[in-house]
Amino acid sequence: MKREIKKCIKYYLENINSDEYKANKIKDDIEGRKVHREYIEEEKPLWKERIDYYDNSIITKISLCDILSNDGVARLLHKIYGLPKKKFDVKKYYKKPSLINKYDYIQLQYTHSKYGIFAEINLLEDKYIKSIEISWTQINSYFAFLEYEFRFKVCLDDELYHQFIYDNMRFLNSKDYITWYHVNKDKNMNNLMLQQMTDEFFALICQHYITSFLYSEQGKTNPLINMVYMTRKEPINIDTLYLGDFGVSYYNQKSNFVILSDFDGVNHCLYTGDNSIPHFNICAYIAKYGNEFYNRFFGNRDLKIFEKDFSKFSTGRKKITYNKELNKLLNKMQGISEVENKKFEDFYKEFNSRWSFYLSNDKMDLEIYHKKSVVKFEDIYKNNFLYLKLLCEMNYSKSNYINSIIVTLVSIIAMIISLIALLYK
Numbered sequence: 001m002k003r004e005i006k007k008c009i010k011y012y013l014e015n016i017n018s019d020e021y022k023a024n025k026i027k028d029d030i031e032g033r034k035v036h037r038e039y040i041e042e043e044k045p046l047w048k049e050r051i052d053y054y055d056n057s058i059i060t061k062i063s064l065c066d067i068l069s070n071d072g073v074a075r076l077l078h079k080i081y082g083l084p085k086k087k088f089d090v091k092k093y094y095k096k097p098s099l100i101n102k103y104d105y106i107q108l109q110y111t112h113s114k115y116g117i118f119a120e121i122n123l124l125e126d127k128y129i130k131s132i133e134i135s136w137t138q139i140n141s142y143f144a145f146l147e148y149e150f151r152f153k154v155c156l157d158d159e160l161y162h163q164f165i166y167d168n169m170r171f172l173n174s175k176d177y178i179t180w181y182h183v184n185k186d187k188n189m190n191n192l193m194l195q196q197m198t199d200e201f202f203a204l205i206c207q208h209y210i211t212s213f214l215y216s217e218q219g220k221t222n223p224l225i226n227m228v229y230m231t232r233k234e235p236i237n238i239d240t241l242y243l244g245d246f247g248v249s250y251y252n253q254k255s256n257f258v259i260l261s262d263f264d265g266v267n268h269c270l271y272t273g274d275n276s277i278p279h280f281n282i283c284a285y286i287a288k289y290g291n292e293f294y295n296r297f298f299g300n301r302d303l304k305i306f307e308k309d310f311s312k313f314s315t316g317r318k319k320i321t322y323n324k325e326l327n328k329l330l331n332k333m334q335g336i337s338e339v340e341n342k343k344f345e346d347f348y349k350e351f352n353s354r355w356s357f358y359l360s361n362d363k364m365d366l367e368i369y370h371k372k373s374v375v376k377f378e379d380i381y382k383n384n385f386l387y388l389k390l391l392c393e394m395n396y397s398k399s400n401y402i403n404s405i406i407v408t409l410v411s412i413i414a415m416i417i418s419l420i421a422l423l424y425k
Contacts, residue, residue: 115287
């Protein structure tokens with residue numbers, strides 16, 4: 001683990017429960033709310049009615065989503081079957097992969113997509129988490145989408161939320177993806193940093209459960225897609241709820257809940273009222289709408305990961321040789337180029353009959369927003385595929401050239417040895 005990360009964690013644990021931080025936070029919240037209202041009155045008068053900041057809420061559960069190749073699914077199953085019975089009660093739905101026989105957990109899917117429960121894990125000794133239910137489906141013919149639903153023994157109010165982070169932050173290690181901040185050496189307490197860590201580390205700690213005793217191909221180097229489920233006693237009113245703290249929001253008209261999301265599609269929060277816990281599952285939408293749905297809602301995140309992985313080859317830092325990493329990139333490029341899911345043609349019509357879309361606090365048409373904002377992923381991946389193909393061909397030609405030189409040298413050496421042998425005779 002990097003020294004900077006250790007400093008951040010140490011700084012957090014030493015200061016988060018201090019009287020100084022608590023007093024500063026109350027002061028900052030009051031001042032921040034005042035400045036916020038002044039901004040709305042001067043710059044956004046149409047937002048004046050949005051005075052509900054969703055106070056007095058509790059967290060009921062959190063879901064995290066991961067992407068796995070066929071090999072990754074097999075590794076995950078190995079981990080699930082290897083969980084100690086003393087700590088975990090596991091309900092398994094798939095056979096354990098053997099050392100000899102390998103299974104195709106991910107299959108070609110042009111006519112349908114499977115969707116169901118992958119495993120159910122009860123945590124027998126954990127202080128906070130009761131169980132993890134894993135659902136899964138396929139994004140395309142190459143990658144599976146797994147949704148981990150973390151259910152808590154007791155819903156987390158503000159006090160339990162902070163205690164959960166405080167008790168578990170110390171267990172983060174080098175296998176985890178961790179954001180870190182520069183710790184100032186002066187005596188003034190960095191209140192903003194402490195608050196940001198409190199907001200960000202909740203999902204990262206839950207992600208630690210996946211990377212530590214389960215398996216993840218993305219969770220060690222990237223934040224996983226996550227959704228925090230929150231409820232409260234009072235019902236919500238979409239016309240008075242303040243939505244501007246996130247990028248975009250999706251309001252379910254029938255069930256009266258709203259999903260808030262950042263622009264990259266990584267962090268999500270589901271707000272509801274009446275102490276209800278609505279059943280919402282991302283897997284179900286991906287199973288129905290496939291590649292198109294995934295890329296329109298989560299494509300920006302995937303593109304950033306792709307850029308980082310592909311740069312290793314484009315800069316020459318990594319040689320173009322066939323391995324699992326290169327194969328994964330090729331499958332990613334091919335997967336995005338698959339035939340569009342025909343069911344997605346009806347998606348916007350179905351969405352508009354059940355949902356409303358908001359950009360910040362302003363209602364707008366989702367299809368128009370997607371046309372303006374969604375990157376042409378297919379074009380990007382196709383162009384990079386052609387570039388990677390060219391690099392492979394150049395590398396292949398270079399290898400053949402080197403091999404021909406080696407063969408020639410070996411032939412010359414063999415001929416010299418033969419001549420020497422004849423002379424001695």
